[in-house]
Amino acid sequence: MTVTLLAVPDEPEETPNSKPRKSRSRKRANGEGTIYQRKDGRYEGAAFVPTTAGTYKRVRLYGRTREEVRRKLTKALEQADQGIPISAESWTVEQYLTYWLDNVVRPERKPRTAQGYEGVIRLYLIPELGKKRLGKLAALDVRALINRVRAQCLCCKHGVDAARDKPRCCALKGGQCCESHPSVRMVQSIHAVLRNALESAVREEVIPRNVAKLVKVSAPKYKVNRGLTVGQARDVLKAARDERLYALYVLALCLGLRRGELLGLRWEDITLAGCRACDGEGGEVDGAECETCTGSGVESGKLEVTQTLQRVGGALRFVCPKTEDSERTIPLPPVCITALCEHRVRQAGERTDAWEGWQDYGLVFPSRRGTPMEPDNLRRSWGRVRAVAGLKEMRFHDMRHTCVSLLLHLGIAPNVVRDIVGHSDIEVTMTIYAHTSLDDKRAALRKLGDALG
Structure with a gap:
């Protein structure tokens, strides 16, 4: 039997001048996303992520460099792995605030509270933030809102000065602002309404986090000694x-x-x-x-x-x-x-x-x-x-302060006082309404002096 041997050609040896062979790139798996360069030179990334409606949506991310887009894409995929969905709808701040007011606040809150929320939303939040995308709202936007509100002149904002027969403030050419700015309490209320709305959006999985919580607003300082003797x-x-x-x-x-x-x-x-x-x-x-x-x-x-x-x-x-x-x-x-x-x-x-x-x-x-x-x-x-x-500027509500202060002064237990006046928190009873008179302080220090001899 004759056996024919076929010569197998040797593989060509690689030389320094030879071109390297192209290796086949691994195909990206589903869910990993993709990054590519656009015709305008910018980079675009895309990936499918879960939405609040229970479906998947292809989101697109943009950046000047591939690395910038990669970071954004990685963050979006990490949130998807953590089960944090994106909004199924592209809400603006105005659209969500309107939805929240009609479907959450009015059915759940008291009419007076809903009325107050509506005023804050209509006069401050929608004019300042209404056109922004809810998902892109950042802490910097909230801080900028607070600073703008603090600097506003109420005469100009509400058209009070312009409606006067003789303008006295900003409506007067060359006039000096009357410095009628919103109170600390008003600024705190505006921040609180926005914070509550965004917290509701977080609970309903419309947005991943509440950026208003990241911004701290100073609370008003209540005056003491407002009660009567x-x-x-x-x-x-x-x-x-x-x-x-x-x-x-x-x-x-x-x-x-x-x-x-x-x-x-x-x-x-x-x-x-x-x-x-x-x-x-x-x-x-x-x-x-x-x-x-x-x-x-x-x-x-x-x-x-x-x-x-x-x-x-x-x-x-x-x-x-x-x-x-x-x-x-x-x-x-x-x-x-x-x-x-x-x-x-x-x-x-x-x-x-x-x-x-x-x-x-x-x-x-x-x-x-x-x-x-x-x-x-x-x-x-x-x-x-x-x-x-002869009480001059004393308010009617100060009689409520008086009741709390006098009961505490008579030695009544704070929890009993709280139940009488209907406070929800005993801290309110002790910090806001109660005050120590000068005579109380004098008597306390006299006892201390006697004890020290």
Whole structure:
């Protein structure tokens, strides 16, 4: 048998001058993304990432160099591996704020809160940030917003000066700005509304993080010593003695009720146990002074805070109290029971005088026709009382501060004071409302001096 051997040519040896063979590049797997150079010289990267709608979307990233695009692409793929989806829609800040206001705030928050949020969004957030893409909003944008708001002149922004017959501020050619800037509290509110909106977007997986949290805004510093002294409180009650709302001032000082809680108070929320005429068990009050309660020292009465009166959208409305802790039951001391009994007798006379014009809402402190009282009417009454008592610029709300401060000064436990006035956090009771008088400090230092000999 003949065997034929075929010569196998030797592989050519590589020489320094020979060209290297081209190696086949590995094909990129699905999900790794791709990077290529555009005709304009810039680089573009693309990859498929999960979206909030449960689908995958091809995103495109751009940069001046391949390395810049590679970093962006790597970051996008890392977020995808962590299960952080991108928005299925390309929201602008204005579009999302509108959606958040209609679908989250108005159904979940109280009308007054929603009204305040709407004003901040309409006047500040949309004009300043509305056109920006929500996903591209950065901490620097939020800081720039805060700085612009702080520097704004309110006269110019709202057209106040331009509407005057004789402009006095920026609307006047060559005029000097009146420096009417937003308060620290207003700036804090604007930041808080944006932060809450972006936090909702994070929870609904519209954006990966809340950039507003990265920006810190200084909080307003509340002044102390805004409450009344015992002598000033007595002057208020003395000045209000002839007012038809005398009982309202008694409740404000003794129970620390808010203005809206007082104006929304109903007789059905009050139990004046022990007096058949006043608690409704014995029929209507006939106009005579209630001898059962006046000066009797009855201590079994109570008051329940179940609603508050607020102006929302230009109309007075009864709404739920400010917080869950604001719904509370408060025992009535004798001074409050006496004032309420006298007030009910007086109100029966007003109802008789108004007769057919009386509209019975069952309110403790209504208008002279039985309808909910305009807060401006209470403000005018307080203005008279404040002037007679010589309290100058003291606010009506400062009587609430007074109640807290005096109770703490009398040695009442802070948690009891918190429950009486309806604070949600005891820190509010101790830091904002409570204050230490100069006499308290003097007595404390005297004790320290005595101890040191």
